[in-house]
Structures are given as structure tokens and as C-alpha cells.
Amino acid sequence: MVRKYFGTDGIRGKANNGTLTADLALRVGMAAGLMFMRGEHRHRVLIGKDTRLSGYMIEQAMTAGFLSVGLDVFLVGPMPTPAVAMLTRSMRCDLGVMISASHNPYDDNGIKLFGPDGYKLSDEVELEIEALLEADLHKRLAKSADLGRATRIEGVQARYVEFAKRTLLRNLELNGLRIVVDTANGAAYKVAGDALWELGAEVIRIGDEPNGFNINRDCGSTEPDALSAKVREMRADIGIALDGDADRVTIVDEKGHIVDGDQLMAVIADSFHHDGRLTKPGIVATVMSNLGLERYLGGLGLTLERTAVGDRYVLECMREHGYNVGGEQSGHIILADHATTGDGLLAALQLLDVVVRSGKRVSEICHKFEPLPQVLKNVRYASGKPLENALVLAAIQDAKQRLGNDGRLVIRPSGTEPVIRVMAEGDDRDLIEAVVDDVIDAVAKVAVAA
Incomplete structure (x- = not known):
């Protein structure tokens, strides 16, 4: 089934005059609420948000949706995404909601959903919710006596x-x-x-x-x-x-x-390794993390398990293979001993722990390795599948051969727009520049033809 609403991190779009309307938020509340009406107990959902103006609208619309199918709603106001995940578990809720578009501008907004365990929903559950969104939800409304109640919870920040x-x-x-x-x-x-x-x-x-x-x-x-x-x-x-x-x-x-996320992961991995806190001899990161990080970890006797781009894929790998540290170059750091999602504050606190215990300056601590030159370029295409074209496949194969064992080539389509991202890294900057340009040129020729 093709996804219509959910992307790689929940539902996201322009608020009100775009894809994320009050009507959609209402129906997501109804559909997600029905999905998690399991058992005979009184069902609860916790809703947090960031500080966007549209958060009020989406919060109220989702609240109405949940109440209409019989869930009680706990409103906690502006709270970090990891706090919502933590509180969903702590308060024994059946579902958690974070209304946010993360690092996007104010006129975007989004809906992230968490299960009762505090983890983001699986692709399969999101697809089931999408199917419900297309159904006649009014046939599933609660009776008047079974409507939910909304309560604003105080003290959750503390x-x-x-x-x-x-x-x-x-x-x-x-x-x-x-x-x-x-x-x-x-x-x-x-x-x-x-x-x-x-x-x-x-x-x-x-x-x-x-x-x-x-x-x-x-x-x-x-x-x-x-x-x-x-x-x-x-x-x-x-x-x-x-x-x-x-x-x-x-x-x-x-x-x-x-200091980027790769250096921060190196600091935390080193600290956890020294203290015997790593559950596996390594950490998880995406294909975009610098090769310098992988080499540094190798020097400590640790491995770097790579995943597709996206913190959800990092977390899936961590859970499947038993790692307790993972993250992205962008600064999503997941510390599985404490949190079920990336948490910027917890990652910063782990760095501060190293600063205090070592007595060293942050500049000394956070330069664990010299990053290898890394080049990332994008090329747009009109339609079709450029990465399946014979000319592009030949250019990619040639690029890999030229890099050999001294570099990496990562090519991936964007999940949100018709863009191919080409990244290469290695010891020789001139070589990786040339490699990226050659692949970009091949994709561009196909894109023009498309």
C-alpha cells in the first residue's frame, strides 16, 4: 500500500492551508484512537506540542477526534518529543502524540504518534491508521455516555x-x-x-x-x-x-x-566503552556518518553499524541487535538505556558528564577524530527512476572502483521530493569531488531526458 499521509517521521506538511488541516487532525485522532482501543480499561492518550501557532488548532482538533471515539485525553502543552514519549509510558497511556514539525519553519507542522511503550509506531500500524482515515469513521463514534474527557496535566515539565x-x-x-x-x-x-x-x-x-x-x-x-x-x-x-x-x-x-553529531557519538561511545556501559561493542549510525567516526571506533575495538537515513531506522537496528547508543550526524542521539527516541538534552548531559569528570575543555573532548573530506550534492529529476538507468548504473560502478577501499559512495533518493542525493568521502578531496560530479552529470542527463 502506498503511503498517502505518513512519511519517514509521522505526518508533516503546511498547517491549515496545506496538507495538515484541522479536518485531517480530527480524523487522525479518531483513527489512531480506534486503533488503540484495546481491552476493557479506560483508554488514555497524551498530547504534547511545540510552540507553533498552528499547534493550538491541531491540538484541539485531535482532542475532539480522540474524545469522539471514547478516549480520555491528557494535555501537557509545550514539551520535547522525548518527554512525550517518556510520559506516555510513565502515565500508562495507550497512545502518545507529539504535534511538531521538528526543525522546520513555523508554518509547517506535524503529528508524531507513540505506542504505549513510548516507541514510534511501526510502518505496519501507520498503514492501518491510513486505511481507517479513508473509512467512514462516523459509524465508529462512541455513544454519548462513553465520550472521553480532556484534562490539562500540570507539573509534567518538572x-x-x-x-x-x-x-x-x-x-x-x-x-x-x-x-x-x-x-x-x-x-x-x-x-x-x-x-x-x-x-x-x-x-x-x-x-x-x-x-x-x-x-x-x-x-x-x-x-x-x-x-x-x-x-x-x-x-x-x-x-x-x-x-x-x-x-x-x-x-x-x-x-x-x-561540534556535529558524529563527534558527539564518538565522545559518548568512548565514555560508555570505558565505563563498561555499552551493551554491544559498537554503536549504530546512518550511511551519512563520516568515515572518520568509523575508523576512530575501530581503533577502540568498536564497530559502526550503518542504517538508512532517519532516526527511526537507527532505533530499529538498535532494538533488533541490542545496541544502546546510536544516532545521526545531524544530532539525533539515541541513548536506549534512558529514552525511546532521540533526546538532545540527554545527549548534552552525557557530554557534560565527560567534561566534569575529565576536567578538560570541550574543544579537547569533542575532537576525537579528523573528519574525512565529504562532498554532498543534489540533482533534481522530472520523473521516473534515474537510479535504474544503465548510464547512471555504469557511472556509479566506475565511481566505486575509483574510490576503492579508501572512500565511500552513498546515493539515495530523497523521501520528500524528486531529488537524488550523491555523497562521497575519502582521503583525497579532489578524487571525491570528481566522483560526485561524474555521478551527478550522469543523473542529470537522464533527468533531462525524463
Whole structure:
């Protein structure tokens, strides 16, 4: 069955005047609610959101949908995606909902669904929900006496802050550390700074004044320039930038230099390996992670298991093979001992644990390896399947032979637009530039023909 609504990370689109309307949100609430009406107990769903203006509309529409089929609704307001996953389990809910478009601009929004175990739904369950969306849901409405009730839950922010703190050793304190935290005017605008302050740090907050329109605008993990400038201005020890729903993180060292997810995974893997906390001798990352990370881990006797791009695929591999650390170069870091999804704050806390225990500067700690030159280019195509064309297949095979064992070539179609992404990395920058250009040229010729 072809997906109509769900993408690689839930449902996402322009809010109200695009694909994500109040009507769709209402029907998703009804369909997902019916899917999780299992057993005779009173059923519950927990709904969190980020700070987008459209969040109010979608929250109310989904609430109406859930209530209409007989589920009780717990409303927790702006909360990070990982907090919603955690609270869904903690509060014994049948379903969790996060209303967010992550790092996208304010006029986008999205719906992420979590099962009672706090994990995102499988492809199979999402397809079942899609089938229900096309059905006549009005025949499945609850009787008047069986309608659900909506309750706004207070104090959940403090619960998440306490949960985050407990992922560290109880005696660990951040006294003496000056930390700039940029919460992207998003879901973590209160909890991230509060957690760091309660651990003893001097906290300078930016990107913490959401107004419904400024989420991710010139701030957050995808726009870290403001954080870098603030770290240098305040002579801070570290900068921490989260994205709109706080499931990813970008670190800035005391010099204002940006640290990506690969370096952060190297730090956490090394720390966990040293302490005997890795459940398997390795970690999981995507095909986009730098070859330098793989070589560094190999030097520690650890492996790097690679997956397709997307944190859901990283998590699937982790669960299937028993890894407890995984993530993406973009800063989605999953620590399976504590969370069921990426959590930017928890990843940052693990780095701070290393900083405190080692007494070293962040710039020393976060330069575990020298990244290999990496080139990524995109080419659009009109239609068809360019990657199945004989000319393109020949160019790809030639590129792999030229790289040999000293580099990697990754070619993948975008999941959201007609774009082919071509990435190569290796020790010789001139070679990888040439390899990427040759493959791009081959795809472009086919694209023009298409």
C-alpha cells in the first residue's frame, strides 16, 4: 500500500492551508484512537506540542477526534518529543502524540504518534491508521455516555527535568560551568535551562521567547551561528542548541566552533566503552556518518553499524541487535538505556558528564577524530527512476572502483521530493569531488531526458 499521509517521521506538511488541516487532525485522532482501543480499561492518550501557532488548532482538533471515539485525553502543552514519549509510558497511556514539525519553519507542522511503550509506531500500524482515515469513521463514534474527557496535566515539565537529571550520577554537579543554551524558541524553552540550572550550572538562555512564529528562526541546532556568537561573547564553557522539538542537539565548544553529531557519538561511545556501559561493542549510525567516526571506533575495538537515513531506522537496528547508543550526524542521539527516541538534552548531559569528570575543555573532548573530506550534492529529476538507468548504473560502478577501499559512495533518493542525493568521502578531496560530479552529470542527463 502506498503511503498517502505518513512519511519517514509521522505526518508533516503546511498547517491549515496545506496538507495538515484541522479536518485531517480530527480524523487522525479518531483513527489512531480506534486503533488503540484495546481491552476493557479506560483508554488514555497524551498530547504534547511545540510552540507553533498552528499547534493550538491541531491540538484541539485531535482532542475532539480522540474524545469522539471514547478516549480520555491528557494535555501537557509545550514539551520535547522525548518527554512525550517518556510520559506516555510513565502515565500508562495507550497512545502518545507529539504535534511538531521538528526543525522546520513555523508554518509547517506535524503529528508524531507513540505506542504505549513510548516507541514510534511501526510502518505496519501507520498503514492501518491510513486505511481507517479513508473509512467512514462516523459509524465508529462512541455513544454519548462513553465520550472521553480532556484534562490539562500540570507539573509534567518538572517530571521531565527530574527524569533528565537522573540519567547522570547522583553526585554529579555542573558547578563552575557557564553554559549557553539555545532552545530554538521551541518545545524545550523552559525545561532545558531549568535542568542545567538545577544541576548547578550558570545558564545563559537564548531562543527561549517563543511567540508562535519564531521557532527555529535564526536559532536552534540547525542555525547555530547565534549560539556560537553568544558563547564567545559570554566566554562560556559550552553552548547547547536544540531544535524545535528538542530531539536533536548541536554542541558549540568554548571557542565557538560547532561540534556535529558524529563527534558527539564518538565522545559518548568512548565514555560508555570505558565505563563498561555499552551493551554491544559498537554503536549504530546512518550511511551519512563520516568515515572518520568509523575508523576512530575501530581503533577502540568498536564497530559502526550503518542504517538508512532517519532516526527511526537507527532505533530499529538498535532494538533488533541490542545496541544502546546510536544516532545521526545531524544530532539525533539515541541513548536506549534512558529514552525511546532521540533526546538532545540527554545527549548534552552525557557530554557534560565527560567534561566534569575529565576536567578538560570541550574543544579537547569533542575532537576525537579528523573528519574525512565529504562532498554532498543534489540533482533534481522530472520523473521516473534515474537510479535504474544503465548510464547512471555504469557511472556509479566506475565511481566505486575509483574510490576503492579508501572512500565511500552513498546515493539515495530523497523521501520528500524528486531529488537524488550523491555523497562521497575519502582521503583525497579532489578524487571525491570528481566522483560526485561524474555521478551527478550522469543523473542529470537522464533527468533531462525524463
